[in-house]
Amino acid sequence: MTANMRFTEPNKKVRLGFRKIIKVQRGQDFVEALAxxxxxxxxxxxxxxxxxxxxxxxxxxxxxxxxxxxTALVATDILLIHMLLVARVPWIDRLYGHDRATLTHKKLGKPILYLVIAHFLASLISYAISAKTTIVNEFFTLLLHSGRDLLWSILALALMIVVVVSSINIARKRLSYEAWYLVHLLSYFSVALAVPHQFSTGTDIAGKWPQTFFWVTLYLFVVCNIAWFRFLAPIVGSIYHGFKVVETASESSDATSIYIGGRNLKRVGGKAGQFYILRVMTAKEWWRAHPFSLSAAPNENFIRFTIGKRGDDTSLLQLIKPGTRIILEGPYGVFTEDRRTREKVTLIAAGIGAPPIRALAESMAARPGDINIIYRVRNESDAPLVEELKELSRRRGFKLTLLEGSRGNPKSWMPAHPENLPDHARLSLIAPWVSESDVFICGPAPWTKTVEKSLLRAGTPSHQIHAEEFAW
Amino acid sequence: MRNTTKTFVASVGMGICAISYAIGANSAAGTSFSLGALNTTSGSANPTVGVDTGASSSSSSSAQPSSSGSATSKSTSSQSAKPSTSSTAKPSSSSTASAASKKKKTTKKTTSTGSSSAPTPAPTHTSSSAPTPKPSTSTPPPSSTTVTKTGAVFNDNDRWGDYAQVSVTKTNGKVTAVNVVSSYATSQWQSAYPYLAQLAVASNGAPVAALSGATYASAAFNGALASAMSKF
Structure with missing residues (x-):
């Protein structure tokens, strides 16, 4: 097994120190100020x-x-920003990471709807007052006699309400991902339907060149970004590289590694710790995309993902056949060495969170002893990538600690301890310099939260804690 | 965002907003159209109730908007040789000038108003826009050629029922006056028409830019203006 392990040369050097974080913060400030x-x-x-x-x-x-x-003007402006946030634009991703951008996108949804509803009600009431009729009457007049543009915009509002309602947490839990996704696609129609009345009925844009220039530029900018980064770039890139599954390998009872090959893999880019959104081009599956982290550092021979069996689709992916065409979107995420500021690093993984940790351990620039890997598993003999991590630690001189067994108490992220030592104390024993190291955590979201808590308690500053959530 | 940047952006943003509010408030009082505030700015051009309504026209005034486009324009075209043709909605020619022709016209007009679809919504505001004498074009008719044409009532059946009819006076081929003969718009939007008329003089009869907040009145006005201009 160890014989055919293929490792990539680690990075030769890395820039440490807080200055690059300040640079990122400046970039964030700039983008937010612009917004x-x-x-x-x-x-x-x-x-x-x-x-x-x-x-x-x-x-x-x-x-x-x-x-x-x-309200209409402000809502439109925020709506465009809201759409840009999920256009997977590289400069947004590099500054914020996919998860923060998506979270902000989620947060903006409801306020936009409120603004649009305020706009609708205010116009309706003001029309009703000037036409001296009731609001209900006026609504039907608007529907029936006001022409195409306004009719469409009312339809757009209805669609927008459906989209937002389907996305609030309660609804999201009851809907399948597919149903939600299809409903969410309606939002593009909603925005498109609302555009005509902004330029035809709206009195703030038509005939005023600064306004027209501003809005047309903003619209074009957002539309081009979405069209290219969200739709065209992945397709063009995947056709150019010709991504195909070349090999699969079982890693444990519930995880499989998929090796993807193609032309010119050197030019794909990407860094260890990042993830791609993977679309399997089969008749049934092509419209469902799944995010997976690289489980091996990027190299010119293959792209590897390690996929755990967690749901219908990931179970199907275990059975994927070599030769299947793949479309990759990405790479996304800031869970990389770029965010490292200290010499020492602690990598903490749980279960199927291991792939990006494995890739980071492979590629990070480090001297023996710099990196401390903590891998939380239920059962050592059936943990994905555990052999590879062992081999990596042996070759590069890292300390690997496997935490095996079931939890001691429900608030702990570690297995039971005979003396009931608190997590942060045990963490300090396993990784004595944890407070001075950068910590990369990958695992289920609630587990990650508890790890972060004990890290803060152990004295690690929050800007040295890196965790990426798969926010959808 | 860090706090310093936040404060900076917030203060800059509020500053920009404050300045633009000040500029906007100024310009609203001055040049640009503002609902209601208009009567003061456009007072001079505001068509006042017709002096021209002599005995003959008062008899016809029972038929409301006293001119209906097609009829008058026909009559003027028949008299096109005359330098200053007269129409009911017409300014310059001394009202005494052609009593006969006027009479002819009024009779024509009454017949035509019967047949043509006169503005149905019994405009409450027409009083302000009755046929008028022109303010500025009291220019001596003989020396220069002053022609006034009145267009058809323009009503595109928009949801507010805005319509307008205008007469355009050209002196030596240049638009010197635009009068709103009859018009309708809901309450305060009515005040847009005189302002639009000013703009139309400035634009020499070309369609004027829609006024912010008075989209439909602007559309009605432009339609009526185009109709009148096409008569030349």
Whole structure:
């Protein structure tokens, strides 16, 4: 077994120190400032038109109009940012990582809907007042007599409500991923349907060149980013490289490694610790994409993922046949050596969280003794990649600690201890310099949380703790 | 974002907003169209109730908007040789000038209003836009050629029922006055028409940019303007 293990040469050097983190923070600041300033720009264009100065307190329609237009403008701006966040744009990913971008995307969903609803109600009420009818009447007038653009925009609002409702946590738990995904695709239609009325009925854009320029630029920027990074780049890249499964290997009773080959793998890029979104091109499976971390450092011979059996699709993937075409999107994520600031490193994995840890252990620049690997397994003889980790530690002089067995108490992330020593104390015993090291954690989300807690208790500063959640 | 940057961005953002509010408030009072605030800015061009409504026209005024486009324009075309043709919605020619022709016209007009679809929604505002004498074009008719044409009532059946009819006066081929003969828009949007008329003079009869907040009135006005311009 150890004979045919293929290891890639580790990185020769790495830049340490906090300065590169500051650089990342500056980048984040810049992007966030840009995002906020786009909102400011929208508001100030609205104000420059004198829209606020025109409000007369005794005339409800004037301020309802102002509310309606301002909420619409701000909502559109945030909506475009919201879409950009999941366009898998490299510069966003490099600064924030896929998980934080997706989380922010999730957080923005509801506020946008509220703004759009406010816009809808304000216009409806103001129209109803000026037409001197009831709101219900006015709604039907809008539906029936106001022309195509407004009808579409009402449909867009309905779709948007469906999308947001399907994405709130309660609904998300009851819906299958596929159902949610299909509903979520509607959001593209929703946005597209709402566009015409912004330019035709909307009085803040039509005929005003700075506004037209701003919005057209913003729309084009977002649309191009989504079209290229989300759709075209993965397809073009996968066709260029011709990704195919070349080999599969069973790693444990419930995990399989898939080796993917193709042309010019050197140019794929990617770093240990990153993940790809994998799309298996078979008749049934092509529309379902799955994120998997590299389980071996990037090299020019193969791309390897190690996939645990966790659900329907991952069970099917265990049986994938060599020769199957694959589309890879990625690489994504900031769970890499780029975020390392210290000489010492502690890698902590649990179960099927091992692949990225295995890849990091293989590729990180380190001297013997620099890296401490903690691998939490249920059963050593049936843990994925454990042999490879052992061999890696032997060759490179790392310390590997296997924590085997069932949990001592429900709040612990370690197996039972005869003297009931708390986790952070045991952690300090296993990895004495844990407070001065960068810690990379990969495992199930609740487990990761408890590990982070005991790390903080052991004295590791939070900016040295790296964990990536698969946020979907 | 770090706190220093947050504060910076917040203060810059608020600064920009404050400045743009100030500029916006100024410009709203000054140049740009604002609902309601308009009567002051456009007072001079605001068509006042017609002086022209003599005995003859008052008799016809029972038929509401006193001119209906097609009829008048026909009559003017028949008299096109005359330098200053007169139409009911017409300014310059001294009202005494062609009593006969006027009479002819009014009769024509009444017949035509009967047949043509007069604006149905019994416009409450038409009072302000009755046929008028023109403010600026009290230019001496003989020396320069002043032609006034009135277009058809333009009603694109939008959801608010906005419609308009305008008369355009050209002196030496240049638009010197645009009068709103009849128009309708809901309450405060009515005040957009005089302003639009000013803009149309400035644009020499070309369609004017839609006013923010008065999209439908602008559309109705532009339609009516195009109709009147096509008569030349």
């Amino acid at each position: 906020w300033l786009s909102v400011v720009a929208v508001v100030s264009m609205f104000l420059l038109d004198g829209n606020l100065a025109q409000i007369k307190l005794d005339d409800a329609t004037t301020w309802l109009n102002a509310i309606s237009r301002l």
